[in-house]
Amino acid sequence: MTYTRAGVRWTARIGYAARGLVYVTVGMLAINAALEFEQARDVRGAMQEISTHSGGQIALIGLAVGLAAYSVWRLVQTSLDVDGHGWKPGGLAVRIGLLVSAIMHASLAFGCVEIAMRLSDSSSKPVQSAVSRTLDWPFGPALVVLGGVIVAGAGMAHIHKGWTAGFRQWFDAPPAAMRWIDPVCRVGLIARGLLFVGIGAFVINAALTLDASEARGIEGVLLWVQDQSYGRLMLGALGLGVLAFGAYSLIEAWVRRVGLGRAV
Numbered sequence: 001m002t003y004t005r006a007g008v009r010w011t012a013r014i015g016y017a018a019r020g021l022v023y024v025t026v027g028m029l030a031i032n033a034a035l036e037f038e039q040a041r042d043v044r045g046a047m048q049e050i051s052t053h054s055g056g057q058i059a060l061i062g063l064a065v066g067l068a069a070y071s072v073w074r075l076v077q078t079s080l081d082v083d084g085h086g087w088k089p090g091g092l093a094v095r096i097g098l099l100v101s102a103i104m105h106a107s108l109a110f111g112c113v114e115i116a117m118r119l120s121d122s123s124s125k126p127v128q129s130a131v132s133r134t135l136d137w138p139f140g141p142a143l144v145v146l147g148g149v150i151v152a153g154a155g156m157a158h159i160h161k162g163w164t165a166g167f168r169q170w171f172d173a174p175p176a177a178m179r180w181i182d183p184v185c186r187v188g189l190i191a192r193g194l195l196f197v198g199i200g201a202f203v204i205n206a207a208l209t210l211d212a213s214e215a216r217g218i219e220g221v222l223l224w225v226q227d228q229s230y231g232r233l234m235l236g237a238l239g240l241g242v243l244a245f246g247a248y249s250l251i252e253a254w255v256r257r258v259g260l261g262r263a264v
Contacts, residue, residue: 012073012258018066019105020249022046023192027243030222034236040222043108044126047115057116064112067105073258074102083170097154125217131203132212144207144215152200155193162189167248173255181251188248191241195221 025046033040050056050063077083078098085091107126134140134147161167167185171178198221206215216224226235 008073008076009258011069013253014066015070015073016249016253016256018063019070020246020253021063022067022108022246023242023249024246025049026218027239027241027246030239030242031236033226034232034239040219040226040235043218044111044115045219047112051115060112060116064109064116067109067112071102071106071109074098074105078102097157100150100154127199127203127217127220128212128215131206131215135207135210135212141207141210145204148200148203148207150200151203152197155196155200158189158193158196162186162193170257171255172257181255184244185248185251187241188245191238192245194238195242198224
């Protein structure tokens with residue numbers, strides 16, 4: 001049992017760190033795009049950028065392992081309810097969100113391997129592809145709307161968590177450290193929440209117009225922001241927020257309480 005708890009603890013911490021590194025890279029690329037008039041990029045774009053540097057393929061394989069670890073941790077949270085969300089509607093909604101997160105990060109881990117092995121590049125648009133396939137199913141548009149609502153709902157949950165500092169209940173850090181951890185985590189969660197709300201809105205619009213090309217992922221939302229009036233300023237601000245979310249994840253790797261409670 002001791003080894004199981006230690007294994008889960010390290011799996012979670014490695015996963016949080018990997019997620020943090022991904023979002024730090026995405027945030028830095030967004031800030032650079034705002035400063036240099038370049039095109040904003042998403043998570044796959046960040047992976048592609050990593051692959052261009054010396055040792056990039058090895059780094060991507062390591063990142064894939066970390067993201068896979070994070071996916072496993074999310075599955076543990078979902079199935080064993082180690083955070084005590086329970087079976088009430090609100091708790092079930094959180095656990096469904098954790099399951100979706102597990103699937104999403106498993107997909108990102110696979111994407112890391114694809115790019116590292118030169119089997120794929122950053123030009124694919126997984127959100128548009130998924131929406132396009134789903135629209136062809138029976139009740140496809142309704143399912144796409146549901147998916148958009150779930151993503152937007154996750155975004156609102158992030159914003160609420162950042163606004164109310166709901167993350168504090170999971171952190172073991174001294175008050176002096178929390179004075180700087182608190183604002184970084186608040187900004188990061190709200191920024192990622194805004195991204196998810198944007199993705200959800202575009203997915204819902206794609207379902208209502210029956211046009212999969214209207215769906216956008218992180219890159220699409222960043223590009224939309226970049227094209228608005230004062231887009232460079234807004235993109236730079238959003239990039240700082242995404243960078244803060246990456247820092248939040250790295251902080252979680254060190255100070256979040258992780259365990260199995262009474263589940264094992």
